[in-house]
Amino acid sequence: MASALEQFVNNVRQLSAQGQMTQLCELINKSGELLAKNLSHLDTVLGALDIQEHSLGVLAVLFVKFSMPNIPDFETLFSQVQLFISTCNGEHIRYCPYDTFLSLLRMVLMHLFLSQPLRGVGILKLAIDKMQINTNQLTSVHADLCQLCLLAKCFKPVLPFLELDMMDICKENGAYDAKHFLCYYYYGGMIYTGLKNFERALYFYEQVLNEDPKRAIYHIFKPLSNAYHELAQVYATNNPAELRSQVNKHSETFTRDNNTGLVKQCLSSLYKKNIQRLTKTFLTLSLQDMASRVQLSGPQEAEKYVLHMIEDGEIYASINQKDGMVCFHDNPEKYNNPAMLHKIDQEMLKCIELDEKLKSMDQEITVNPQFVQKSMGTQEDDVGSKTSSYS
Amino acid sequence: TPVCKWKTDALTNSCSFYCQAPGGIATPQVYAQLLVLYLLHNDMNNARYLWKRIPQAIKSANLELTAVWAVGQRIWQRDFPGIYSAIAAHQWSENILPVMEALRETTRRRAYGLVAQAYTSIMAEDFAAFVGYSVEDAVKGVVSQGWQADPATRMVMPQKPDPPPVSLVPNEQQLARLTDYVAFLEN
Numbered sequence: 001m002a003s004a005l006e007q008f009v010n011n012v013r014q015l016s017a018q019g020q021m022t023q024l025c026e027l028i029n030k031s032g033e034l035l036a037k038n039l040s041h042l043d044t045v046l047g048a049l050d051i052q053e054h055s056l057g058v059l060a061v062l063f064v065k066f067s068m069p070n071i072p073d074f075e076t077l078f079s080q081v082q083l084f085i086s087t088c089n090g091e092h093i094r095y096c097p098y099d100t101f102l103s104l105l106r107m108v109l110m111h112l113f114l115s116q117p118l119r120g121v122g123i124l125k126l127a128i129d130k131m132q133i134n135t136n137q138l139t140s141v142h143a144d145l146c147q148l149c150l151l152a153k154c155f156k157p158v159l160p161f162l163e164l165d166m167m168d169i170c171k172e173n174g175a176y177d178a179k180h181f182l183c184y185y186y187y188g189g190m191i192y193t194g195l196k197n198f199e200r201a202l203y204f205y206e207q208v209l210n211e212d213p214k215r216a217i218y219h220i221f222k223p224l225s226n227a228y229h230e231l232a233q234v235y236a237t238n239n240p241a242e243l244r245s246q247v248n249k250h251s252e253t254f255t256r257d258n259n260t261g262l263v264k265q266c267l268s269s270l271y272k273k274n275i276q277r278l279t280k281t282f283l284t285l286s287l288q289d290m291a292s293r294v295q296l297s298g299p300q301e302a303e304k305y306v307l308h309m310i311e312d313g314e315i316y317a318s319i320n321q322k323d324g325m326v327c328f329h330d331n332p333e334k335y336n337n338p339a340m341l342h343k344i345d346q347e348m349l350k351c352i353e354l355d356e357k358l359k360s361m362d363q364e365i366t367v368n369p370q371f372v373q374k375s376m377g378t379q380e381d382d383v384g385s386k387t388s389s390y391s
Numbered sequence: 392t393p394v395c396k397w398k399t400d401a402l403t404n405s406c407s408f409y410c411q412a413p414g415g416i417a418t419p420q421v422y423a424q425l426l427v428l429y430l431l432h433n434d435m436n437n438a439r440y441l442w443k444r445i446p447q448a449i450k451s452a453n454l455e456l457t458a459v460w461a462v463g464q465r466i467w468q469r470d471f472p473g474i475y476s477a478i479a480a481h482q483w484s485e486n487i488l489p490v491m492e493a494l495r496e497t498t499r500r501r502a503y504g505l506v507a508q509a510y511t512s513i514m515a516e517d518f519a520a521f522v523g524y525s526v527e528d529a530v531k532g533v534v535s536q537g538w539q540a541d542p543a544t545r546m547v548m549p550q551k552p553d554p555p556p557v558s559l560v561p562n563e564q565q566l567a568r569l570t571d572y573v574a575f576l577e578n
Contacts, residue, residue, distance in 0.1 A: 118444075153444040156437065195436045308469060310509040322512040322546050338559055345568060352575050 005038055009048045012057035021095050028060045028100070035064040046080070055088040063100050066107045074111065078119075081108055085126040093130055098173045101127075102140065109144060117152035124148060125157065131170055138166040140180035146187035155191050162188050162200075167357065182208050193262070227253040231266065238277070240270055240295045271296065272309060279315065279328040287324050299324060419453040420486060426459050427490045430466060431497065438463050455484060462494070474498050475523035499523060503533075507549040515545045 008031055015024040035042065042061050049057045062081055071077055081104065093101050105127055112120045124145045131139045142161060149158040169176060189204035209218065222229070227250035234246045247254070247263055254263045274294045278285060287299035287306075296302050306326055309315040316329040333340070365371050417425075422445050429438035442460055450456060458481040465473035475495065483491050502521040506513060519529040530540050530547060539548035 153440045155440065194440070307505070307509055311469075311505055317509075318511045319509055319513070320511045321514055321517065322544065327511070341565075348568075348572055348575075352571070355575070 004034055005041055005045060008034060009045060009057070012049060012054050016054045016057070016092075021092070024056055025095075028056055031060060032064060035061060036067075039065075039068065051084055051087045052089050055084075055092040058084055058088070059093070059100060059104065063104045063107075066104060071111075078108065082123055082126070085123050085130060088130065090130040099175045102172070102175060105141065106144070109148065117148050118154055120148050121145065121152070121154075121157045128161070131172070133170070134168070136164055136167040137170050138168065138181065138184060139170040140172060140176050143180045143183035143187060146184060146191060150187055150190060155195060158188075158191065162191065167361075231263070235266060235270060238270065238274055240267070240274070243267060243270055271305060272314060275302075275305060275309065276315060279317075282328060284325050284327045287319075287326060290326060302326075419449050419456050420484075422449065423453070423456045423459050423487055424490070426456070426463065427487055427494065430459070430463050431490055431494045433466070433497075433501075435463070435467050439467070455481070455487065458483075459487065462491070466498075471498065471502055472520040472523070495523070504552065507552050510549055512546045512548050515540070515547050518547050 008027075011027055012024070015021075015027065035045075038045075042065055045061055046058065049061070051058050062077075062084055065071070065077060066081070085105075105123065108123065109120050124141055128139055128141050128145065131141065145158050145161065149155050169181070185204045185207040189201045189208070192198070192201035192204060231243075231246055231250070234242050237243075244267065247267060251260070254260045271294055275290065278290065278293065287302045290296070290306075291298050291302040294302065294305075296305065303319060303321075306315065306317055306319060310317055310319075316331055318327050318329070319325075320327065422441070426438055426441055429435075429441060442463070445456070450460075458477075461480075462474060462477040465477045475498070478491050478495050499522050502523075506518060506521055515526050515530055518533075519526040522529050522532075524532065533547065533549070534540050537550045539550075540546070541548070
């Protein structure tokens with residue numbers, strides 16, 4: 001091994017052992033060229049370093065190897081990266097060149113994105129695990145994981161992350177950007193839309209649109225999404241024929257935006273909505289009558305709709321084929337049974353937990369020296385007493 | 392070679408097929424097994440996306456895989472008679488056959504449950520199509536369970552199913568919880 005490289009290895013070992021993180025970071029940052037010039041010896045360097053003890057050194061080598069325009073043996077390098085991410089020292093990574101770590105990750109992903117996106121899932125999950133201080137902390141890699149799963153059309157791996165409430169953001173030494181937050185919620189919304197969990201999808205999309213700067217942009221984008229606004233307006237009239245003609249009018253736009261599937265679901269949801277509205281006026285209704293009121297093709301289609309809605313819990317009714325009638329019922333839930341009590345218990349517990357979490361976050365802020373200084377400073381300017389916005 | 396393991400989830404008492412394939416692509420047999428398991432669990436979302444990401448080349452070359460998806464399409468459309476005929480239409484390999492038979496039985500159970508919940512009276516022919524039996528067998532089966540059948544009108548009158556048994560919470564636990572709530576609300 002060239003002596004400059006030997007020097008590098010020794011320095012890495014020494015600084016790591018002594019816990020001299022700042023010097024180690026500086027060394028790493030200055031060694032890029034040296035490592036790039038000695039490509040053929042890099043495997044020897046790796047052999048001389050321990051993944052756990054010299055995580056930053058190993059990271060530097062892997063980064064250089066992956067930055068090369070030609071990677072002779074992708075599979076070996078990929079397994080090296082995998083091994084590194086699973087066994088590296090999380091503390092060291094969190095301390096130092098975050099953007100190197102993230103860049104390495106994203107370089108690996110670039111190689112996988114088009115051909116085999118699913119393979120990247122494992123290393124992204126490992127990376128999140130290494131970066132997070134707790135499972136409710138949002139990292140920039142969460143967005144990458146969502147994007148990867150969307151590309152791979154496989155959502156199971158990312159669902160456990162999406163289901164958690166994020167309470168904190170991983171600063172990543174300044175590498176964390178608003179873009180990562182927005183992408184996470186946008187991609188997450190798309191995933192939930194694909195899984196037809198529309199309520200949660202809506203919640204995620206709202207996170208994207210509720211940022212103040214984004215509201216200003218909304219006014220700019222509104223005229224560009226005319227087709228959708230018109231669709232919403234027509235939907236509110238409850239008229240299926242009108243809705244259908246609206247869908248046809250803008251079908252090119254919807255197809256171009258890949259939203260045809262969702263638009264079709266809007267149409268069938270209008271039929272369901274109109275059937276539900278009938279329950280407010282009627283106790284029983286013939287299937288023929290229902291079909292003409294709701295503008296379905298006939299009693300058979302009406303029966304099918306009602307049957308599906310019963311199965312999905314969207315309506316309480318029973319079908320009497322003998323007389324061709326539907327009977328609407330009240331919600332049989334009387335809210336007086338142990339199952340309901342259990343449900344209320346669960347909701348109460350969630351509220352109590354959330355309250356405790358908020359109290360502790362409030363506590364953290366009130367003893368934060370910067371906050372104290374700022375609020376003391378403001379009080380000197382105000383004549384009257386200022387009620388804290390947090391109490 | 393792909394590594395495939397069965398993983399049983401003790402909580403839900405269900406099996407999930409865990410599959411890790413280097414290169415990210417599995418064999419057609421593995422895809423077929425995973426797909427049919429999703430169908431068995433009525434997990435149409437994951438089934439649909441699995442179908443979307445299976446490479447076209449594997450789909451075209453594999454009759455059994457396409458046949459599994461044909462069953463899935465019927466399930467997605469909630470076409471009960473179609474489900475039974477799609478299952479019957481193919482000679483399944485020994486890996487898939489037991490799962491398909493289980494799928495047929497769960498479909499039947501689902502059909503019985505749905506008819507009992509949704510209909511106060513239903514044509515015997517429609518009912519038989521729902522459960523995939525001949526009219527005679529279908530009617531005989533439910534009459535023995537307490538349903539009414541009228542041969543003159545050819546109508547079957549389902550018996551509403553019994554409500555599921557409720558699990559009771561011990562009183563001390565309830566009291567303790569209420570105490571917690573009051574303490575929380577008063578602070």
